[in-house]
Amino acid sequence: xxxxxxxxxxxxxxxxxxxxxxxxxxxxxxxxxxxxxxxxxxxxxxxxxxxxxxxxxxxxxxxxxxxxxxxxxxxxxxxxxxxxxxxxxxxxxxxxxxxxxxxxxxxxxxxxxxxxxxxxxxxxxxxxxxxxxxxxxxxxxxxxxxxxxxxxxxxxxxxxxxxxxxxxxxxxxxxxxxxxxxxxxxxxxxxxxxxxxxxxxxxxxxxxxxxxxxxxxxxxxxxxxxxxxxxxxxxxxxxxxxxxxxxxxxxxxxxxxxxxxxxxxxxxxxxxxxxxxxxxxxxxxxxxxxxxxxxxxxxxxxxxxxxxxxxxxxxxxxxxxxxxxxxxxxxxxxxxxxxxxxxxxxxxxxxxxxxxxxxxxxxxxxxxxxxxxxxxxxxxxxxxxxxxxxxxxxxxxxxxxxxxxxxxxxxxxxxxxxxxxxxxxxxxxxxxxxxxx
Numbered sequence: 001x002x003x004x005x006x007x008x009x010x011x012x013x014x015x016x017x018x019x020x021x022x023x024x025x026x027x028x029x030x031x032x033x034x035x036x037x038x039x040x041x042x043x044x045x046x047x048x049x050x051x052x053x054x055x056x057x058x059x060x061x062x063x064x065x066x067x068x069x070x071x072x073x074x075x076x077x078x079x080x081x082x083x084x085x086x087x088x089x090x091x092x093x094x095x096x097x098x099x100x101x102x103x104x105x106x107x108x109x110x111x112x113x114x115x116x117x118x119x120x121x122x123x124x125x126x127x128x129x130x131x132x133x134x135x136x137x138x139x140x141x142x143x144x145x146x147x148x149x150x151x152x153x154x155x156x157x158x159x160x161x162x163x164x165x166x167x168x169x170x171x172x173x174x175x176x177x178x179x180x181x182x183x184x185x186x187x188x189x190x191x192x193x194x195x196x197x198x199x200x201x202x203x204x205x206x207x208x209x210x211x212x213x214x215x216x217x218x219x220x221x222x223x224x225x226x227x228x229x230x231x232x233x234x235x236x237x238x239x240x241x242x243x244x245x246x247x248x249x250x251x252x253x254x255x256x257x258x259x260x261x262x263x264x265x266x267x268x269x270x271x272x273x274x275x276x277x278x279x280x281x282x283x284x285x286x287x288x289x290x291x292x293x294x295x296x297x298x299x300x301x302x303x304x305x306x307x308x309x310x311x312x313x314x315x316x317x318x319x320x321x322x323x324x325x326x327x328x329x330x331x332x333x334x335x336x337x338x339x340x341x342x343x344x345x346x347x348x349x350x351x352x353x354x355x356x357x358x359x360x361x362x363x364x365x366x367x368x369x370x371x372x373x374x375x376x377x378x379x380x381x382x383x384x385x386x387x388x389x390x391x392x393x394x395x396x397x398x399x400x401x402x403x404x405x406x407x408x409x410x411x412x413x414x415x416x417x418x419x420x421x422x423x424x425x426x427x428x429x430x431x432x433x434x435x436x437x
Contacts, residue, residue, distance in 0.1 A: 003343040005295075005350060006373055010036060010240065011343050019322065019331030022265050029089070029252025030082045037072060037239035040341055041083055043318040044068035044208040044235075045090050046325075048130070048157035049269035051206075055320045057313070058282040058289075062275065065317055066155040066206040067184045071163065073218045073352055074239035079249055080212040087159045087210070089254050089262060094131035094157065101127045126151060134160045138171035142189055145203040155206040163213035163221045176221075177230045183207045184233035184310075215352055223356055227303075231349070232310045238348035265325055272324050280330040281319045281338070288312055288342055297408045299372035300392070300401060303357060307346055315342040375405070376414060382425045
């Protein structure tokens with residue numbers, strides 16, 4: 001395990017080597033302080049360009065690259081707005097398509113108004129928006145989902161500059177949890193909805209979303225959904241407040257030359273159709289799942305294990321997109337970035353919500369921004385059961401779970417047990433791995 005998610009310092013993004021040229025290319029347009037926070041936000045935008053392609057996950061389930069959602073979290077004035085430059089550049093073709101669709105709709109509305117009450121009204125044209133407005137209402141979102149499904153199963157993309165906008169799209173805050181889960185799992189909307197012309201439908205939700213918010217707004221928005229799988233489905237990218245250095249961050253200019261090169265990459269996504277199995281990515285994902293299980297065992301943290309499962313799926317989807325962008329070939333550097341994406345997501349969740357996962361709170365101090373603790377690191381190289389028991393009680397964990405945790409550590413070869421002395425000893429393998437972490 002390369003990353004310490006219990007630290008307040010963000011996991012350092014690996015060097016962007018062979019196969020990640022597109023990521024480096026996009027980073028030329030944002031200030032250096034936003035490189036790591038923005039990279040996880042890139043993939044839901046890109047995923048909306050892929051329709052008609054499926055990838056086999058290590059679970060043997062075929063998945064589309066829809067249902068990707070990410071929330072950028074940083075204090076006000078911390079440059080979250082730079083995400084919009086990426087969004088508008090990548091979604092230029094979406095804008096052009098939607099402008100043409102809007103003209104169809106406006107023309108239809110004019111025809112309806114010119115018909116008298118006893119005249120037959122023209123049928124509403126099939127109109128599907130690929131990049132709906134951020135303040136889209138729930139009925140409009142459902143209607144557009146129906147149109148996207150009817151016209152080929154296209155993924156629609158939404159970019160919300162404020163997290164509260166999701167309430168409007170979902171039909172109220174009480175419906176947010178169900179809607180996020182349905183979008184992530186590519187389920188149907190869950191109910192028949194009436195549209196403007198009286199047609200009802202229950203469309204398959206193919207949607208990707210990016211959201212920007214402050215830590216306070218994010219905590220308030222998700223606080224009632226921390227344990228039902230909702231916030232685990234959302235990728236979080238947290239940027240801590242930095243020092244006051246008095247320097248204005250520089251953004252890119254999105255020149256014609258840049259946009260032309262960008263389109264050369266995007267066409268690889270647009271033309272990707274069919275079914276694919278990316279064996280090296282799946283092998284990496286299996287390894288990361290084992291690493292996450294070990295990390296959860298070291299911390300004796302079931303919630304961490306639950307969160308990690310969906311963090312790995314999101315990182316895996318990002319890997320699929322990098323594979324397409326890299327002319328459908330894999331590289332070690334791409335694998336390193338996939339691994340970092342998973343750990344950065346979990347670290348961000350812990351930085352924003354760690355205290356709320358244990359108790360209710362409205363504010364969070366720097367001391368509270370801590371992830372799961374590696375209990376074994378807090379014990380001497382040789383220790384007894386009572387020492388672990390005392391450590392668990394000090395951290396608010398049950399005394400009854402001590403024996404089970406020791407059993408898991410022995411099974412994973414983190415420690416060995418001596419019947420003669422009744423003591424446990426950390427293995428050389430564990431100590432070497434901790435030293436290299």
